[in-house]
Amino acid sequence: MRVRAPGGLERLLRAEQADPGAPGPGEIRVALHGSSLNYHDLAVVNGWMPTADGRIPLADGAGLVESVGPDVTEFAAGDAVVSCFFPDWQTGEPVIGDFSRTPGDGIDGFAREHVVLPATAFTHAPRGYDAVEAATITTAGLTAWRALVVDGQLKAGDTVLLLGTGGVSIWALQIAKLMGATIAITSSSGEKLERAKDLGADFLVNYREEREWGRAVLDWTGGRGVDHVVEVGGPGTLGQSITAVRLGGHISMIGVLTGGAGEVPTAALMAKQARLKGIIVGSRSHQQDFIRALDSAGIKPVVDRRFPLEQLADAFAYEMSAAHFGKIGVEW
Structure with missing residues (x-):
């Protein structure tokens, strides 16, 4: 072809x-x-x-x-x-x-x-x-592996936020579950969230119903925030990912589904003292x-x-x- x-x-x-x-x-x-x-x-x-x-x-x-x-x-x-x-x-x-x-x-x-x-x-x-x-x-698989294991140094007991249910996110779900992590995942589809639950997702967020999904994930962790975010959305979702991550947490920027350029909430990122790292496979x-x-x-x-x-x-x-x-x- x-x-x-x-x-x-x-x-x-x-x-x-x-x-x-x-x-x-x-x-x-x-x-x-x-x-x-x-x-x-x-x-x-x-x-x-x-x-x-x-x-x-x-x-x-x-x-x-x-x-x-x-x-x-x-x-x-x-x-x-x-x-x-x-x-x-x-x-x-x-x-x-x-x-x-x-x-x-x-x-x-x-x-x-x-x-x-x-x-x-x-x-x-x-x-x-x-x-x-x-x-x-x-x-998809290697991107998820690098985000969580190579760069993120994922360990048992960590919490992970995944955005959507595409190839990278579902691979990341399987890898995170294999490593003993606790997982939150977002989607606009209740049916897809239930399928993610069957694969081991622990907290489900429908982002169409819960507009402030970053805050919902933060609350789910008792205000601590997640250890890792696999960020596939880009500028349209990064702000909420920063809300959801813990102090000193890790955000892997691997996708631009909401656009190739946009504002970064730098004050919020600095306050979280989080690592934001772009990766390609x-x-x-x-x-x-x-x-x-x-x-x-x-x-x-x-x-x-x-x-x-x-x-x-x-x-x-x-x-x-x-x-x-x-x-x-x-x-x-």
Whole structure:
């Protein structure tokens, strides 16, 4: 699949692709079988984040290794693998602050049948995951893991506030519950809140009914505030997230669903002496750590619905409806 400039679901077209051939030194050939949708993918396909004409979309990709090139020892034919959001960020501190090397944006993504790429652009997939399940960790799952565990240093007994019930927030719910945290979550849907409760959420807030939801969460903690906020909204929700966080707490800024720019209530943030940190997904070593945790825990991601690749435009339309809970899968 390719998206033609200037973007739009009607400009997402099937296209023939030349076979990528055999892998060279340090490379692997992967037969792709699944992906999952992210807001970032939607923004690229719709032209909200311009990319090259004819770009192959989708940042997440998972499948099976068909063959390996010389010098590759980490993988073998038949291994289940999953892609990395930042294929050049292997470990350590961030090395990139844009999407120039992100599949489906700055470079071609995974809405295709085969790829030949450096072995370091993939990790092993979690044991027992199918391709769609594995693909959910590349962007959404790893973002939640980094926000809570890598940067947040989440521990048992902590309290966590999650905004909404999209892919990152539901992954964060599962991770936080796995780590022994107590969780508050917001949504405009009572049905989605009940589903979150079934996954372990402890305090439910309908933000359409409770406009001052930050204060409601603060009251729920007895006035102490939550230890962690996974902030996916951006400027339209940040003020209430600051209200909800405890003194010295941690806010991970990972989304801009309410806009890319806006006022920051700096006085309130200073008074809370909270850490506000922007993050974009994570490194390959973060992903490997996350996968080890998943192999140990045995949890599976929440996949709301699956679409065949030829119905990719329909999958994005479903994402735009905001009817989904957790992740939307694409498989072939």
